[in-house]
Amino acid sequence: MEALLDKNRLKDWIAALDGWEAYAPARQDGIWSYQPAGDNPELNHPNTPQPPKGFAFPQREIFFKFEQVKGEAPRLTAVSPAPTFRVVFGVRPCDGRAVPRMDRVFSDHVDDGYYQARRDGLAYVGLACNTPPSRHCFCQSVGGSPVSTDGLDVLLTDLGERYFVAAVTDTGKALMQAAGALLAKPGAAERKEVARLHAAAVAQPQRGVNDAAAAPAKLKAGFDSPLWEELARACIGCGICTFLCPTCHCFDINDEVTGTVPLKGSRVRTWDSCQFPDFTMHSSGHNPRDTLGSRLRQRVSHKFRYFHENFGMHQCTGCGRCVSECPVGIDIVRVVNEIAGSV
Amino acid sequence: MGDNIYLPQLARVAHIKEEVAGERAIKTFRLEFDNGGGFEHECGQCAMLSIFGRGESMISIASSPLIRDYKQFSIMRVGRVTSAFHELAVGDVVGIRGPYGNSFPVDAWRGKNLVFIGGGCGLAPIWPVIQTAVAQRADFREITVFYGGRSPRDIMYRAELEKLRGAVDVHLSVDKAEEGWDAFCGFVPANLMAKQPAPDNAIAITCGPPIMIKYVIENLRSLGFKDEQIYTTIENKMKCGLGKCGRCNVGKDYVCVKGPVYSWAELKELPAEY
Numbered sequence: 001m002e003a004l005l006d007k008n009r010l011k012d013w014i015a016a017l018d019g020w021e022a023y024a025p026a027r028q029d030g031i032w033s034y035q036p037a038g039d040n041p042e043l044n045h046p047n048t049p050q051p052p053k054g055f056a057f058p059q060r061e062i063f064f065k066f067e068q069v070k071g072e073a074p075r076l077t078a079v080s081p082a083p084t085f086r087v088v089f090g091v092r093p094c095d096g097r098a099v100p101r102m103d104r105v106f107s108d109h110v111d112d113g114y115y116q117a118r119r120d121g122l123a124y125v126g127l128a129c130n131t132p133p134s135r136h137c138f139c140q141s142v143g144g145s146p147v148s149t150d151g152l153d154v155l156l157t158d159l160g161e162r163y164f165v166a167a168v169t170d171t172g173k174a175l176m177q178a179a180g181a182l183l184a185k186p187g188a189a190e191r192k193e194v195a196r197l198h199a200a201a202v203a204q205p206q207r208g209v210n211d212a213a214a215a216p217a218k219l220k221a222g223f224d225s226p227l228w229e230e231l232a233r234a235c236i237g238c239g240i241c242t243f244l245c246p247t248c249h250c251f252d253i254n255d256e257v258t259g260t261v262p263l264k265g266s267r268v269r270t271w272d273s274c275q276f277p278d279f280t281m282h283s284s285g286h287n288p289r290d291t292l293g294s295r296l297r298q299r300v301s302h303k304f305r306y307f308h309e310n311f312g313m314h315q316c317t318g319c320g321r322c323v324s325e326c327p328v329g330i331d332i333v334r335v336v337n338e339i340a341g342s343v
Numbered sequence: 344m345g346d347n348i349y350l351p352q353l354a355r356v357a358h359i360k361e362e363v364a365g366e367r368a369i370k371t372f373r374l375e376f377d378n379g380g381g382f383e384h385e386c387g388q389c390a391m392l393s394i395f396g397r398g399e400s401m402i403s404i405a406s407s408p409l410i411r412d413y414k415q416f417s418i419m420r421v422g423r424v425t426s427a428f429h430e431l432a433v434g435d436v437v438g439i440r441g442p443y444g445n446s447f448p449v450d451a452w453r454g455k456n457l458v459f460i461g462g463g464c465g466l467a468p469i470w471p472v473i474q475t476a477v478a479q480r481a482d483f484r485e486i487t488v489f490y491g492g493r494s495p496r497d498i499m500y501r502a503e504l505e506k507l508r509g510a511v512d513v514h515l516s517v518d519k520a521e522e523g524w525d526a527f528c529g530f531v532p533a534n535l536m537a538k539q540p541a542p543d544n545a546i547a548i549t550c551g552p553p554i555m556i557k558y559v560i561e562n563l564r565s566l567g568f569k570d571e572q573i574y575t576t577i578e579n580k581m582k583c584g585l586g587k588c589g590r591c592n593v594g595k596d597y598v599c600v601k602g603p604v605y606s607w608a609e610l611k612e613l614p615a616e617y
Binding site: 063064066068073074076078080105106108109110111112113114223249250251252253254255257263265267269272274279280281282283284286288289294298301302305306309310 | 346347348349350351353393395396397398399421422425436438552553579580582583585586587588589590592593594595597600614615616617
């Protein structure tokens with residue numbers, strides 16, 4: 001299903017999505033982030049510093065509340081995400097490709113009901129990158145593309161005054177059907193223009209991982225390389241690479257106490273990071289990954305080796321955030337290439 | 344929403360036994376479920392125990408799967424949650440979810456000699472296997488248990504170990520010689536070399552501090568045990584127990600799902616990040 005939408009009618013399409021909460025990138029204090037779609041949503045953003053992963057996997061969520069009067073059994077009250085239908089506009093293809101990867105993690109072995117409940121009501125309307133890539137983008141070297149539809153329900157392509165709207169999934173078709181007469185039928189000229197723009201986007205030069213297919217074997221061979229410590233030497237362990245990564249999913253579970261008599265509190269899940277030294281530290285003090293190099297190796301190997309060994313695809317989608325936002329300039333592309341080049 | 348995989352069941356502390364006193368204190372807790380709760384488990388599996396307001400901690404189930412009425416956990420006081428466990432009294436209620444992880448392939452070991460090598464609180468994870476083997480004694484050939492603590496006061500399950508004698512060869516040790524100790528003095532791997540168990544038709548199962556496991560495996564290999572004959576159980580820091588939170592990740596494995604039980608043949612293929 002394909003159609004044309006005047007850009008200035010985007011707000012009308014959103015208004016027509018009965019029962020859906022719509023989100024779109026908005027600029028606040030100079031920073032782009034996903035916000036409830038306003039009256040004049042502007043999708044043509046450089047990618048948001050924070051990926052949209054929080055829609056299905058919020059940074060903090062309560063599993064259950066507990067209350068205990070001393071000497072009595074605790075009372076537990078489960079907290080479940082309210083069923084909602086949310087549609088996120090303007091998702092870039094690299095972040096779209098993160099969606100099936102996160103789905104794999106949270107459904108592997110056993111379904112995570114919290115993730116699943118949020119994911120079930122989520123739809124992603126992507127926007128093809130038909131402007132030159134940023135200097136940090138490397139989606140094509142990791143199997144992606146600036147016009148990839150992976151993980152998206154609809155893909156928009158910017159034609160200047162209009163969007164070319166293409167459904168990817170049945171959910172995407174339903175979203176388009178809700179637009180009714182707002183959507184116009186595209187002609188051969190528009191289809192040809194989209195094909196030209198997509199081909200031009202793919203032809204744009206990008207930096208990248210030299211040979212992603214070989215990365216799992218190369219990283220295995222280079223596991224004991226002294227380069228890891230060298231490449232990690234500047235790391236300050238802030239964890240921003242993992243917090244801003246669209247596919248990093250590690251989390252912590254803790255009890256937050258809000259009252260002591262009677263005991264009251266919540267068991268809470270929060271994002272966590274393999275870059276923190278206490279992430280793996282045993283209570284005894286023994287730490288299996290006790291150096292900066294071993295923690296950099298874990299992050300990079302998870303993206304380019306372990307995930308591939310488990311699911312047959314790289315976990316990294318080449319969005320470039322861990323590169324552009326790292327305060328000390330650690331570059332995952334350079335790390336993979338240097339380790340691979342050393343073995 | 345489907346099953347809430349993070350919501351624990353409640354269990355009551357039915358019995359507490361002080362195994363070891365002092366700074367490396369170990370207590371054994373017997374937990375009972377009310378109203379038909381609970382779950383079945385296999386030898387080597389773990390459960391996530393919690394004290395509300397303090398948090399959760401992954402602990403090996405130390406009781407035999409043959410016992411259905413309760414589950415037992417031997418917990419050393421080391422961190423936030425385990426210290427809170429040491430403050431509990433009989434009747435207190437805790438949270439428990441599980442079981443998690445794989446298990447020792449006990450059925451495949453019938454007809455074999457079993458050599459157990461434990462150190463410190465590392466006797467607890469292999470104790471269900473010992474209990475099962477003793478309960479089904481005729482199914483197994485020679486059973487030998489090596490176990491050591493830092494001092495005589497650090498020996499856990501002392502009475503239970505003495506009761507095994509007759510059915511099982513028990514070789515105790517302490518790291519440092521002390522007045523009144525007439526068994527082996529020295530580290531567990533050294534006691535193993537002093538007794539030299541034969542590898543023929545044998546399986547060795549070891550758990551203890553990482554440094555002990557390392558030397559036990561080296562010594563077993565020098566005695567002629569093949570990598571496939573050596574089993575251990577590793578327990579990295581865990582938060583979810585469900586292969587998602589990433590804490591216990593070693594190579595491609597989440598130890599809480601693919602482990603905690605590994606043969607050395609399997610474990611040596613993983614990065615040594617445990």
